[in-house]
Amino acid sequence: MARRLNKDYRKTVSIVEDAMEKARLEIPKGEVATYIPELGKVDPNQLGICIYPLNGKKICLGDYDKRFTIQSVSKTIMLVAALEIFGPDKVFELTGAEPSGEAFNSIVELDRENSKPYNPLINSGAIAICNLLTRELSFSDMLIYARKVCSDPDIMLDEDVYHSELKTCSRNRSIAYLLESKGIITGDVDDILRFYTKCCSLSVTAESLAAMARILSNDGVGEESTKRYMSASTARLVKILMLTCGMYDGSGTFAVNVGIPSKSGVGGGIMSVSDKRAGIGVFGPSLDSKGNSIAGIQLLKEISNKLTLNLFYDPEWDKAQNEATFAEKILEHLK
Numbered sequence: 001m002a003r004r005l006n007k008d009y010r011k012t013v014s015i016v017e018d019a020m021e022k023a024r025l026e027i028p029k030g031e032v033a034t035y036i037p038e039l040g041k042v043d044p045n046q047l048g049i050c051i052y053p054l055n056g057k058k059i060c061l062g063d064y065d066k067r068f069t070i071q072s073v074s075k076t077i078m079l080v081a082a083l084e085i086f087g088p089d090k091v092f093e094l095t096g097a098e099p100s101g102e103a104f105n106s107i108v109e110l111d112r113e114n115s116k117p118y119n120p121l122i123n124s125g126a127i128a129i130c131n132l133l134t135r136e137l138s139f140s141d142m143l144i145y146a147r148k149v150c151s152d153p154d155i156m157l158d159e160d161v162y163h164s165e166l167k168t169c170s171r172n173r174s175i176a177y178l179l180e181s182k183g184i185i186t187g188d189v190d191d192i193l194r195f196y197t198k199c200c201s202l203s204v205t206a207e208s209l210a211a212m213a214r215i216l217s218n219d220g221v222g223e224e225s226t227k228r229y230m231s232a233s234t235a236r237l238v239k240i241l242m243l244t245c246g247m248y249d250g251s252g253t254f255a256v257n258v259g260i261p262s263k264s265g266v267g268g269g270i271m272s273v274s275d276k277r278a279g280i281g282v283f284g285p286s287l288d289s290k291g292n293s294i295a296g297i298q299l300l301k302e303i304s305n306k307l308t309l310n311l312f313y314d315p316e317w318d319k320a321q322n323e324a325t326f327a328e329k330i331l332e333h334l335k
């Protein structure tokens, strides 16, 4: 039985409201993405969150129902589909499982001999995954799966963002050609780029991301508790990669400050999975220098310990361990 997250609903809501106020102060320190021209038109001042506990009432605040493009958060959907259809051996033949320490659209690692993309949650890894997916799935299959896993029948392809990115995606095109030169991409480069870019241009809300995160949190099972959307082993692998690689070259710092497996996108979305506790979706399009939602990160940082969402924080356990005495004992040893 999942631990009840918000025993006192009103108190929990007021904690999240306070966190939103603090997080809003970060907005002017960031900028919306402009390398995809259409994203440059988005209002940077938006901020919304949806927390969807396994056990307890949903909390939705601010711009939680505003539509934005999923961008790199779709890499989790691509990864789930690839793991389910082709299995982990095939997926990790094409990409590694290491944090990259490089920008999300980096090409440096691809120029080394015998190298492959660092992981499936950066552009090069996801484009390699799309080579697999396009063998079995059409974009409309992905759209149907995205609608299901996000419990959101209104997810659509944002045509304006899609065409805007496709026209300007020379970096992703370079990645795809480098992957082709290494034999990682074997299909048609244009088809694969169109498929990848369409998946990034799905219009979602913070609430839709929270619904998918809740399924991951529950190891693949939906709210109805009988309906499975993916295998438990797939859900676990995706969560581990989100923790280690989901925030690009900001993954380590984010793990230290927040401690919740998460995946960001340059549309301003963050999908966070508080394991066995809650799914969380955040929307805040003002981005930091690494392409992560600047206010979104602050918001998650504010609530992670207060609502015990941090993977490694459990106040009950801490109490039982009598941490203070333990610390004193260590100091004793050092004397």
Ligand code: GLN
Pocket (backbone or CB within 6 Å): 070, 071, 072, 073, 104, 105, 123, 165, 172, 197, 200, 264, 265, 266, 267, 291
């Ligand atoms: N579609 C974007 C790209 O390929 C996704 C990047 C992101 O969200 N970080 O550049």
